[in-house]
Amino acid sequence: MFVFLLILLSIFIFVEGTLTSLPLVLVCLLCLMIMRRDESIFILAMIAGLLLDILSLRPLGSTCLFFIFFMFLLLLYQRKYEIDSYPFVGFSAFFGSLLFLAIFGEGNIFVESLISTCIGLVLFAGTRLTIRQRQEAKII
Amino acid sequence: MKRRGSIIPIFVFFFVTALILFFFASQGKLNGVTGFFEQVFLPVQRLGFSLSNKPEAVTSESNLREENRKLLTQIAKQKELERENSALRDQFQTTNPSPHKLLPAQLIGLREDGFLIDRGTSDAVKTGDVVIYKDNLVGKIGQASSHISIVYLLTHKDISFTAQTIKTGSLGVIKGNGDSLVILDNVVLSDKLEKGDLVRTKGDIDDSGKGFPPDLVVGKIVSVNKKASALFQQAEVQSLVDFDRLEMVFVVTGN
Numbered sequence: 063m064f065v066f067l068l069i070l071l072s073i074f075i076f077v078e079g080t081l082t083s084l085p086l087v088l089v090c091l092l093c094l095m096i097m098r099r100d101e102s103i104f105i106l107a108m109i110a111g112l113l114l115d116i117l118s119l120r121p122l123g124s125t126c127l128f129f130i131f132f133m134f135l136l137l138l139y140q141r142k143y144e145i146d147s148y149p150f151v152g153f154s155a156f157f158g159s160l161l162f163l164a165i166f167g168e169g170n171i172f173v174e175s176l177i178s179t180c181i182g183l184v185l186f187a188g189t190r191l192t193i194r195q196r197q198e199a200k201i202i
Numbered sequence: 203m204k205r206r207g208s209i210i211p212i213f214v215f216f217f218v219t220a221l222i223l224f225f226f227a228s229q230g231k232l233n234g235v236t237g238f239f240e241q242v243f244l245p246v247q248r249l250g251f252s253l254s255n256k257p258e259a260v261t262s263e264s265n266l267r268e269e270n271r272k273l274l275t276q277i278a279k280q281k282e283l284e285r286e287n288s289a290l291r292d293q294f295q296t297t298n299p300s301p302h303k304l305l306p307a308q309l310i311g312l313r314e315d316g317f318l319i320d321r322g323t324s325d326a327v328k329t330g331d332v333v334i335y336k337d338n339l340v341g342k343i344g345q346a347s348s349h350i351s352i353v354y355l356l357t358h359k360d361i362s363f364t365a366q367t368i369k370t371g372s373l374g375v376i377k378g379n380g381d382s383l384v385i386l387d388n389v390v391l392s393d394k395l396e397k398g399d400l401v402r403t404k405g406d407i408d409d410s411g412k413g414f415p416p417d418l419v420v421g422k423i424v425s426v427n428k429k430a431s432a433l434f435q436q437a438e439v440q441s442l443v444d445f446d447r448l449e450m451v452f453v454v455t456g457n
Contacts, residue, residue: 080311123224168314
C-alpha cells in the first residue's frame with residue numbers, strides 16, 4: 063500500500079503541476095503520514111514540494127515549506143488525538159487544502175477544498191482497509 | 203509511537219533547508235537548477251497534457267466553426283484595408299512597431315487564469331510578451347522561467363489595453379474580469395456599439411517595445427450595456443478562439 067501511495071503521489075505531482083489546481087499532493091501526503099507516522103514524511107514532503115514548485119513556476123521551496131510545516135503540525139497532534147480516523151482526516155484535509163489554496167491558488171477555493179477532502183477521505187478509506195487486512199492476515 | 207522530541211530536530215532541519223532554498227530562489231540564484239529540471243520534466247508535461255487534451259474528432263460542425271472564424275477574421279482585415287485606403291498615409295510610419303518575430307509554443311498545462319507553454323527566457327520570451335493564435339489575441343506572458351511560461355488569457359484581471367470596434371470605429375479599453383468574457387469599457391456614450399461587431403487592438407506599444415500590437419482580433423461583441431445616466435457604455439466581448447481546444451500558440455517576441 064505504501065508503494066501504491068508513492069506511485070499515486072508521483073502521478074498527483076504531475077497532475078497538479080499540469081492540469082489542475084486541486085491540492086491532490088497534500089491529501090496524498092496526509093494519507094502517507096497517517097500510514098507511516100515517522101520522519102520519512104518530511105523527505106517526501108520536501109521532494110514533492112520542490113517538484114511542484116518547478117512544475118508550477120513558484121519560487122523553489124515555497125510549497126515544501128508549507129508541506130513540511132503542515133506535516134509537522136499533524137505529527138504533533140498524534141499524541142492528543144486519534145489521527146487514524148475519518149473526522150481527523152476530513153478536518154485536516156479540508157483546512158489544509160483551504161489554507162494551501164488561499165496561499166497558492168485562485169478561483170473558488172472553498173469548492174476545491176471540499177473536492178480534495180472527498181478525494182482524501184477515499185484515499186484514507188483505501189489505506190485503512192489495506193492496513194486492517196494486513197493486520198488480520200498477521201493474526202491468522 | 204515516536205517521541206515528539208525526535209521529530210522536532212528533523213522538522214527544524216528540513217524547514218530551515220526549505221527556507222534557505224526559498225531565500226536563494228527568490229533572489230534568482232537557483233534559476234539554473236530550476237531550468238535544468240524544467241527541461242527534464244518538459245517531455246512528461248507535454249505528453250501528459252496531450253493525453254488529457256485530445257483534439258475533438260474532425261466533424262462537419264467543427265469545420266464550419268473554423269471556417270466561420272476565418273471568415274470573420276477576413277472581414278476584419280478587409281474593413282481595415284478599406285479604412286487605410288481612404289486615408290492619406292506616409293509610407294514610412296514612425297509609429298509602426300519594429301518587425302515582429304513569432305515563436306511557436308506548445309501548451310503543456312492549464313491554470314485557473316491561463317495556461318503553461320514550453321517556451322521561456324532561454325527562448326527570448328519575457329514577461330509582457332503578447333501571445334496570439336492566427337491573428338487572434340490570446341493573452342500575454344504573465345510569468346516566465348527558463349523553459350516554461352505562464353500565459354494570462356484575455357480574461358485575466360491584469361490584462362488591459364485599448365481597442366477599437368471594426369464596424370463603428372468606437373474606442374474603448376479592454377479589461378479582463380476573471381470570467382469567461384472580457385469587457386470593452388470606457389466607450390463614450392456618443393459612440394455606437396453593435397452586437398456582433400468585431401473588436402481589434404488599437405496598438406499601444408511604447409518606446410521600449412512593450413504593449414499590444416495593433417490590428418489583432420480580440421473578439422466579437424455579444425452584449426452592450428448602455429445607460430444614459432452613466433458616463434461610459436460597456437460591451438461584453440467573446441473571443442473567437444476556443445481556449446479549451448488550443449494546443450499551440452505563438453509568442454510575439456522582438457517588439
